[in-house]
Amino acid sequence: MAKKKPESKNSDNSDAELNRELLHSMLLQRRFEERTAEAYALGKIGGFCHLYIGQEAVSTGSISLLRPDDYIITTYRDHGQALARGMTPRAVMSELFGRVDGCAHGKGGSMHMFDKSLGFLGGHGIVGAHVPLGTGVGFAIKYRGGDQVCVCFMGESVVNTGAFHEALNMAGLWKLPVVYVIENNRYGMGTSLERASAIHDIYERGAAYNMPRAQCDGQDVFAVRAAVQEAIDRARTESTPTLLEVRTYRFMGHSMSDAVSGTYRSKAELDEYMKRDPIALLRMHMHEQNQLTDEDLQKMDEEIKAVCQDAWDFADASPEPPLEALYEDVYVDTTSDAITEPVAAN
Amino acid sequence: MPVITYRDALNRALREEMQRDDRVFLMGEEVAVYQGAYKVSKGLLQEFGEMRVVDTPITELGFAGVGVGAAMVGLRPIIEFMTWNFGVLALDQVLNSAAKLLYMSGGQFNIPIVFRGPNGAALQLSAQHSQAFESWLAHIPGVKVVTPGTPYDALGLLKAAIRDDNPVCFLEGEMLYNTKGEVPDEEYVIPLGKADLKREGSDCSIITSGKMALLAMTVADQLAKENIHIDVVDLRTVRPMDVEAIKTSVEKTNRAVVLEEGWEICGIGTQVVDYIQRECFDSLDAPVVRVHQADVPMPYAKNLERAAKPDAAKTIAAVKKVMYL
Ligand SMILES: Cc1ncc(C[n+]2csc(CCOP(=O)(O)OP(=O)(O)O)c2C)c(N)n1
Ligand SMILES: [Mg+2]
Numbered sequence: 001m002a003k004k005k006p007e008s009k010n011s012d013n014s015d016a017e018l019n020r021e022l023l024h025s026m027l028l029q030r031r032f033e034e035r036t037a038e039a040y041a042l043g044k045i046g047g048f049c050h051l052y053i054g055q056e057a058v059s060t061g062s063i064s065l066l067r068p069d070d071y072i073i074t075t076y077r078d079h080g081q082a083l084a085r086g087m088t089p090r091a092v093m094s095e096l097f098g099r100v101d102g103c104a105h106g107k108g109g110s111m112h113m114f115d116k117s118l119g120f121l122g123g124h125g126i127v128g129a130h131v132p133l134g135t136g137v138g139f140a141i142k143y144r145g146g147d148q149v150c151v152c153f154m155g156e157s158v159v160n161t162g163a164f165h166e167a168l169n170m171a172g173l174w175k176l177p178v179v180y181v182i183e184n185n186r187y188g189m190g191t192s193l194e195r196a197s198a199i200h201d202i203y204e205r206g207a208a209y210n211m212p213r214a215q216c217d218g219q220d221v222f223a224v225r226a227a228v229q230e231a232i233d234r235a236r237t238e239s240t241p242t243l244l245e246v247r248t249y250r251f252m253g254h255s256m257s258d259a260v261s262g263t264y265r266s267k268a269e270l271d272e273y274m275k276r277d278p279i280a281l282l283r284m285h286m287h288e289q290n291q292l293t294d295e296d297l298q299k300m301d302e303e304i305k306a307v308c309q310d311a312w313d314f315a316d317a318s319p320e321p322p323l324e325a326l327y328e329d330v331y332v333d334t335t336s337d338a339i340t341e342p343v344a345a346n
Numbered sequence: 347m348p349v350i351t352y353r354d355a356l357n358r359a360l361r362e363e364m365q366r367d368d369r370v371f372l373m374g375e376e377v378a379v380y381q382g383a384y385k386v387s388k389g390l391l392q393e394f395g396e397m398r399v400v401d402t403p404i405t406e407l408g409f410a411g412v413g414v415g416a417a418m419v420g421l422r423p424i425i426e427f428m429t430w431n432f433g434v435l436a437l438d439q440v441l442n443s444a445a446k447l448l449y450m451s452g453g454q455f456n457i458p459i460v461f462r463g464p465n466g467a468a469l470q471l472s473a474q475h476s477q478a479f480e481s482w483l484a485h486i487p488g489v490k491v492v493t494p495g496t497p498y499d500a501l502g503l504l505k506a507a508i509r510d511d512n513p514v515c516f517l518e519g520e521m522l523y524n525t526k527g528e529v530p531d532e533e534y535v536i537p538l539g540k541a542d543l544k545r546e547g548s549d550c551s552i553i554t555s556g557k558m559a560l561l562a563m564t565v566a567d568q569l570a571k572e573n574i575h576i577d578v579v580d581l582r583t584v585r586p587m588d589v590e591a592i593k594t595s596v597e598k599t600n601r602a603v604v605l606e607e608g609w610e611i612c613g614i615g616t617q618v619v620d621y622i623q624r625e626c627f628d629s630l631d632a633p634v635v636r637v638h639q640a641d642v643p644m645p646y647a648k649n650l651e652r653a654a655k656p657d658a659a660k661t662i663a664a665v666k667k668v669m670y671l
Contacts, residue, residue, distance in 0.1 A: 071419065104452035114451035121418055122451060126442050132411020133418065133443060140416040143371065143397055163438075166408025173403070329453040330487050332511045 016291040022064060022221050023286065026056040026279050028304050029080040032089055035308045036079065036096060040256045044316070045096045049110040052080035054251030057278035058183050059084040061224025062151055065232055071119040073134040074153040076111035078123030081153060085118050089311035099318035106321040107329065128161030131180070135167040138176030142239055149235040151179045157188030159202050168243065172209030177235035179228065180243045183218065185250045190264035203245035211243050218248030219276040249273040347528040355497035355529055356386045356518065359504035360424065362533065364394055367422060370508060373400040373409055374426030383428045384464060384523050410436035410461065414443045417457045424508060427463035430479045430517060444513035445488030458511045462504070464520035466557055466607045470651060473643035478608035480555070483515045484585040490514045490538055491585040493556030497527035499582055502536030510538060519557035538583045541591035547575030550665050551595040553618050554605040555581035558656065562605055565661045574665065584614050592618060593625050600631040601668040605661055610638045635664040
């Protein structure tokens, strides 16, 4: 039973090209969401909107290890993972703006990003409910005898739901190829982990499901990659699930309607955690390794900002969904086979 | 024509569809080794193996969600609830996952899944085990709700439900598994959303579905002796509802009784009556009368249970009321 805390692998973090890609992915998420907050304040984005700022090493670290035919399922805090998987900033921003060029043609919004072609099975809004779905994806992989994996992201509050328990029990029982990544950012809205869960090393819950489990630093993209790689290998080659607790922190409020710090956490605590900004940590590492000059970084940042501006402009110009769309996609019209009143056997 | 039970008709539908499409699998409590709590899945484990006939722990919310996830990536799950009374623990997955994913994803993810199991009251199972959930489920855009009353309908409708690319809630009558009826040997499929005229008559319509259609036929036979001829419209699928069939019948008889197993408030009957008042107002010779379960949890005592359920006497009284007899 794996129960150790994986360490960063040096072979990984000495690869300059890879590190540039990781940095690019994380910085894109950061800049994109800064613009998201701005657009929200201007009323261009409505509804619930949960930013991922501070947690980018988790999405990038995990998703950078996946094959194109693997699957991802996640919560409403889904912009970062969507971008890390390769959804275009245009498609994500248009969805946020509720426009027809959004990844769900404006029907989903911030909490419900989907892209079938990328195996991105959605942001889901009922806390805990997508964990059985991710488990079912694992079941389907095993049913077909494939070697894909499903990565199921969730917040730490999810471990207190019945759906989590029911799903992980089945995954452990049936040995399904799922990597459950708990993004432990210490709070579910305003309730700290310690005020919600009877145990505080929540990866230990894996014991109840006979499931390999581990904990890692979620601000260090290499630590995330090392831990997730181990879990992916186990899923792919042994069809065994893993419960991985990734310790991270959100730098923004729970959603756009929540102050960054306030009743449930202090400014001092926030400042302390912000010292370990995952992007800054990677940047410093790359500087030390002579993998990134200030000019490189500035150039990358300018490019990314331009991409985000383009996404904004594109979304702004994208039309609202046509009114006919209101009644579309409630049901699919076609059945897989023609069904007619008594048909003879074929 | 061969006569078989409702149970065997369902079993045959499952077997035929699993033979024809290897993406179809059955999952639920006691479906495999035990052969089904009501023996509907008898022999399937032996024929299809444990990857396709899957026993689960008692974990409705979990395995309903497993089904939805598997459907998202191309399988065609049949999720059996031991009864729909337990299926409500999985309602979140029906309502918030299965029914919503196509819409929320802008048309990318349809969910070809069947949630099935016994529904409605049996005998003296009391309050928690005697509930009819048609209206709960039919309220949800994005799912279809099917209620077969006869072996013939059970077979043809279950096959259609399995082939449908949308989520289908399939409500079997808990009291019907042993009932018998004619079922041809040839393969057939009954399209969802089409009512069946179970009796023809010109004096009064009884609009109903599933198990209650059997009661309506009994009532029709009894009233025929009094020279009152009933049109029995068995909706079979309550969502989508065959409103044309309702209209045709009411325009013919000018009188309607709406009969359902569940409770009165916001029941299926409210929808039928709303439709009749909108579309058949000028045809009506009398206000529509509803027959339904008493507005109470189901009691245990025999006499109280009998008093709570819709029955022939109540239905006959309703017919006579709309006929001013
Ligand atoms: C079943 C359910 N209950 C309550 C909510 C409201 N809600 C949305 S997010 C949230 C906190 C979840 O926290 P966590 O799982 O830690 O994820 P995080 O927001 O920190 O990413 C709550 C209570 C919900 N969406 N679903
Ligand atoms: Mg949290």
